Amino acid sequence: MAELLRLTVSDDVRTLAPPAPVLDPATAAVLDRAVADARAQAYAEGEAAGRRAAAAAATQVAGRLEALLQETLAQRDAARTADLALAAELASEVLAATPPTPALDLLDRAREAAALLDDDPLEVRLHPDDHAALAGAPLDARLRLSADPAVARGDARLVGTWGGAEVTRAALLQAVTALRVESGL
Numbered sequence: 001m002a003e004l005l006r007l008t009v010s011d012d013v014r015t016l017a018p019p020a021p022v023l024d025p026a027t028a029a030v031l032d033r034a035v036a037d038a039r040a041q042a043y044a045e046g047e048a049a050g051r052r053a054a055a056a057a058a059t060q061v062a063g064r065l066e067a068l069l070q071e072t073l074a075q076r077d078a079a080r081t082a083d084l085a086l087a088a089e090l091a092s093e094v095l096a097a098t099p100p101t102p103a104l105d106l107l108d109r110a111r112e113a114a115a116l117l118d119d120d121p122l123e124v125r126l127h128p129d130d131h132a133a134l135a136g137a138p139l140d141a142r143l144r145l146s147a148d149p150a151v152a153r154g155d156a157r158l159v160g161t162w163g164g165a166e167v168t169r170a171a172l173l174q175a176v177t178a179l180r181v182e183s184g185l
Helices: 025-097 103-116 128-133 169-183
Strands: 006-009 014-017 122-126 143-147 156-159 164-167
Touching (some): 025 169, 103 128, 103 156, 103 164, 128 143, 164 169
Antiparallel strands (some): 156 164
């Protein structure tokens, strides 16, 4: 049988030491294998628990980031909407303070708009002052000028059988604002 306790005596110190284990090779191999299996199982369980904890933490962080992103996007959209409203208000005030487009320039703009419309003839409604200023101007055969007091000076409305166009400062402002909203600027 193996030695249980051994006493080593030296001249000045007395110590008790555990005996050196004495295992036969088969038992030592079984014991080593059991220790290795226990160590591997503990490592695998620890790794799986760590992965679960890391996945839960990552999911929590991703949720927080998503909430922050949505909040940031909402703030950006609110700021953009406020900026566009302010810009539209300022542009409206600037347009209201600027003099109207001269009649001949207005006629050129009406011709450009008419070129985009597939309609013949087109009635070009103008403010009476603009209509009077264009009395002797050369016209395209498909354009018919008419005075309309409802149209502001410097603006024109093209009306055809199938469609029309607003050649007004307000329509220009609306188009620019819509373009900025669509493009996300």
